[in-house]
Amino acid sequence: MTAPDPFRLDGRRALITGASRGIGRAIAESYAQAGARLALAARTTANLEQVASEVRDHGAEVHTFSADLTDAQAPTHLVEDAAEALGGLDIVVNNAGDGGHDGLTLDAYRRLLHVNLRAPVLIIQAARIYLLESNAPVVINVSSVSAKLGGAEPYGPLKAALSSYTVGLAREWGKDGIRVVAIAPGVIETDMTASYTNADWWTGNLSERVSLGRNGQVEEIAGVARFLASDAAAYITGAVISVDGGWVHQF
Amino acid sequence: MPVLERFRLHGRRAFVTGASRGIGRAVGLALAEAGADVALAARDEARLTELAAEIEPLGRRAHVVPLDLAKLESIEPAIHAAANALGGLDLLVNNAGVTYRAGFGIEDPAEFDRMFDINLGAVLFACQAARPHLAAGGGGVIVNIGSIAGTKGTGLYGASKEAVHALTRGFSREYANDGIRVVALAPGQVYTDMGARVRANPDEMNTLLHHTAQGRVADPAEIAAAVVYLASPAADFVTGTTIAIDGGRDFFARR
Numbered sequence: 158m159t160a161p162d163p164f165r166l167d168g169r170r171a172l173i174t175g176a177s178r179g180i181g182r183a184i185a186e187s188y189a190q191a192g193a194r195l196a197l198a199a200r201t202t203a204n205l206e207q208v209a210s211e212v213r214d215h216g217a218e219v220h221t222f223s224a225d226l227t228d229a230q231a232p233t234h235l236v237e238d239a240a241e242a243l244g245g246l247d248i249v250v251n252n253a254g255d256g257g258h259d260g261l262t263l264d265a266y267r268r269l270l271h272v273n274l275r276a277p278v279l280i281i282q283a284a285r286i287y288l289l290e291s292n293a294p295v296v297i298n299v300s301s302v303s304a305k306l307g308g309a310e311p312y313g314p315l316k317a318a319l320s321s322y323t324v325g326l327a328r329e330w331g332k333d334g335i336r337v338v339a340i341a342p343g344v345i346e347t348d349m350t351a352s353y354t355n356a357d358w359w360t361g362n363l364s365e366r367v368s369l370g371r372n373g374q375v376e377e378i379a380g381v382a383r384f385l386a387s388d389a390a391a392y393i394t395g396a397v398i399s400v401d402g403g404w405v406h407q408f
Numbered sequence: 409m410p411v412l413e414r415f416r417l418h419g420r421r422a423f424v425t426g427a428s429r430g431i432g433r434a435v436g437l438a439l440a441e442a443g444a445d446v447a448l449a450a451r452d453e454a455r456l457t458e459l460a461a462e463i464e465p466l467g468r469r470a471h472v473v474p475l476d477l478a479k480l481e482s483i484e485p486a487i488h489a490a491a492n493a494l495g496g497l498d499l500l501v502n503n504a505g506v507t508y509r510a511g512f513g514i515e516d517p518a519e520f521d522r523m524f525d526i527n528l529g530a531v532l533f534a535c536q537a538a539r540p541h542l543a544a545g546g547g548g549v550i551v552n553i554g555s556i557a558g559t560k561g562t563g564l565y566g567a568s569k570e571a572v573h574a575l576t577r578g579f580s581r582e583y584a585n586d587g588i589r590v591v592a593l594a595p596g597q598v599y600t601d602m603g604a605r606v607r608a609n610p611d612e613m614n615t616l617l618h619h620t621a622q623g624r625v626a627d628p629a630e631i632a633a634a635v636v637y638l639a640s641p642a643a644d645f646v647t648g649t650t651i652a653i654d655g656g657r658d659f660f661a662r663r
Binding site for chain 2: 229261263266267270274275278279282303304305306307308311313314315316317318319320321322323324325326327328329395
């Protein structure tokens with residue numbers, strides 16, 4: 158008999174938000190391939206059902222939930238519904254985010270505050286009672302390279318807030334054995350970034366901004382998310398892992 | 409120019425939020441002592457009027473701006489009115505801030521919103537409102553008061569302050585073409601009303617001092633002195649950065 162593969166997620170119960178597209182969808186697929194049981198959430202269920210059916214082809218158990226994360230109650234209800242469907246929770250991935258490209262207005266500020274920060278915090282808070290019952294509990298927050306770069310629209314500052322929250326919560330929950338980590342993706346080719354990832358102004362000087370000289374792919378975030386959720390990362394907590402092709406390391 | 413002249417703020421026009429107490433009050437006084445006219449914004453008009461009376465004998469103008477920074481839509485008109493009253497604006501100090509009772513959690517979504525609105529939203533909209541006035545004067549400086557709590561990760565209050573450090577980086581790039589510098593300070597524990605809750609808790613206070621190299625709390629004037637430096641021509645090549653003023657807060661305990 159061989160030792161269990163520490164990179165597998167067999168039987169782990171994972172909630173993933175923003176799972177209908179982009180990075181969230183790729184994380185769902187990688188977790189399914191690793192043997193996890195999934196609760197997938199998105200604002201609308203149309204795309205989500207498509208993702209669910211593809212993931213079921215890997216033989217994974219999948220439940221889908223529609224949740225409007227701008228709402229103050231929805232995050233808590235989502236966690237309760239997901240935990241009920243899966244019989245508990247081991248992995249929580251706060252991936253849903255709003256990049257907000259409509260300038261700094263009161264409405265945009267409030268929507269981004271709620272989706273990018275309030276919702277993850279409410280989800281984490283509601284998930285705590287389930288994570289305390291888990292043998293391998295972990296929270297993964299999807300931050301952004303924008304946290305380091307800043308930015309006038311509140312997206313970057315709110316991702317910085319999420320990273321700071323991650324670092325502090327890891328310290329707070331360490332005694333309970335709950336790991337709390339963040340991934341800070343660079344520019345990944347998704348619907349959210351499609352407006353510029355192939356534009357000349359962006360690709361023209363890409364190698365000046367990104368050490369690897371190319372955009373990232375969603376699978377390259379999903380792989381890190383799978384690693385961080387697994388026992389292979391059992392001693393990692395409070396870390397914000399940059400997955401950005403070496404963007405901010407340019408001098 | 410003699411080096412000490414570089415630290416002067418002769419005739420600069422400043423808008424200071426949260427100016428009625430603590431760090432903001434010390435900043436208002438220090439800027440006036442360094443030669444600036446000041447618009448003092450806060451909810452407590454009576455305290456601002458007292459401060460204005462302290463400043464005017466220094467030969468500087470002090471303009472009282474009653475303002476609740478939780479009302480984000482009221483910030484832009486208040487800044488425009490202050491710029492009109494002072495004949496322009498060269499300096500914005502985003503100092504107003506509130507603590508957060510619920511730590512890492514959200515017990516009341518309205519309480520979460522209010523804290524973020526004051527600590528982050530007000531800074532965003534004040535920068536946006538001040539930008540044309542600063543640019544019209546040929547540049548200018550925005551100083552944001554963040555916190556070492558943001559860098560260390562201390563719950564949602566710290567998260568709001570880390571957001572301020574990040575917006576400082578972002579705005580510094582966007583505003584550089586207008587000649588505007590944007591900088592932040594990250595104070596450690598300062599002797600203010602806001603810090604009273606921590607000072608009243610011996611366990612929390614001992615832990616905090618144990619992790620501070622100097623083993624003491626700062627006076628608000630020590631933060632104000634750094635604001636004067638950052639606002640002055642002495643700091644002309646400083647932008648986008650967050651400077652810690654924390655008595656040496658380390659990951660390791662003091663011996």
